[in-house]
Amino acid sequence: MHFMTALEAAWHQRNSLLCVGLDPDPAKFPAHLQGRPDAILEFCKAVVDATADLVCCFKPQIAYFAAQRAEDQLEALIEHIHLAHPDTPVILDAKRGDIGSTAEQYAIEAFERFKADAITVNPYMGRDSVDPYLAYPEKGVILLCRTSNQGGSDLQFLDVDTPRGRMKLYEHVARTVAEDWNASGNCGLVVGATFPGEIARVRELTGDMPLLVPGIGAQGGDIVATMAAGRTAKGAGLMINSSRAVLYAGRDEDFAEAARKVALDTRDAINAHR
Numbered sequence: 001m002h003f004m005t006a007l008e009a010a011w012h013q014r015n016s017l018l019c020v021g022l023d024p025d026p027a028k029f030p031a032h033l034q035g036r037p038d039a040i041l042e043f044c045k046a047v048v049d050a051t052a053d054l055v056c057c058f059k060p061q062i063a064y065f066a067a068q069r070a071e072d073q074l075e076a077l078i079e080h081i082h083l084a085h086p087d088t089p090v091i092l093d094a095k096r097g098d099i100g101s102t103a104e105q106y107a108i109e110a111f112e113r114f115k116a117d118a119i120t121v122n123p124y125m126g127r128d129s130v131d132p133y134l135a136y137p138e139k140g141v142i143l144l145c146r147t148s149n150q151g152g153s154d155l156q157f158l159d160v161d162t163p164r165g166r167m168k169l170y171e172h173v174a175r176t177v178a179e180d181w182n183a184s185g186n187c188g189l190v191v192g193a194t195f196p197g198e199i200a201r202v203r204e205l206t207g208d209m210p211l212l213v214p215g216i217g218a219q220g221g222d223i224v225a226t227m228a229a230g231r232t233a234k235g236a237g238l239m240i241n242s243s244r245a246v247l248y249a250g251r252d253e254d255f256a257e258a259a260r261k262v263a264l265d266t267r268d269a270i271n272a273h274r
């Protein structure tokens, strides 16, 4: 199924704009999982199974798996999500960006090896570096626009002269993606919850384009301001990500139940402003 179709269905049928981020850090796992060779997979599966009915998508961050030599567990995790929760799209957060020939390999890795439904991509190297992902029209291509970290302002907030006039670099990215790169309707943008003013501006520039919004929870972004700035007229359009606040809500054997409680509260806090 097309990523956007699955996402739209999840927003409305499951009544959720929450994306649970899967950033497994073994140092934070409960004692009973410590030292197990499959600890990453078991930890993530437990959180996925406890929260799947509460989310519109999951977002595994590849660095947490690769750093532990656990790409095989990432592959198994995505396979598990597809089998056990087939209507739940998976965004591989990889923030890839490289010349076309290398990007082709990254696209194969994301979509054919890991079987992700969407990937995050850094647009900084330009259109030809993004084309290999866009060549999969069923898959979502979610481009970094206004990231949630403070340092994002170093470049993204600069005023630049563009063929459309003078604007902030992140505004130019938003317009370029919305107006030039989205021919198959499979693009989205990353805009941090820590910058609600810029969420509003990106929404203004891109119509109903889906926005992946990290930065609530551990980074302190504001749900109310995010919703006011970014929701569409249909009360959707957002994948609001929370990773650490959900994953590490509990540190004991009942960690998955604790994760579910935080996910439920977060989903409801979001829905109160749809």
Ligand SMILES: O=c1ccn([C@@H]2O[C@H](COP(=O)(O)O)[C@@H](O)[C@H]2O)c(=O)[nH]1
Pocket: 021, 023, 061, 093, 146, 147, 148, 149, 190, 191, 192, 214, 215, 216, 217, 218, 219, 241, 242, 243, 244, 245
């Ligand atoms: O601008 C961005 C882009 C991506 N991220 C990623 O989202 C999660 C956030 O984790 P929390 O624990 O909820 O803070 C993480 O995987 C980041 O790599 C982001 O934070 N900001």
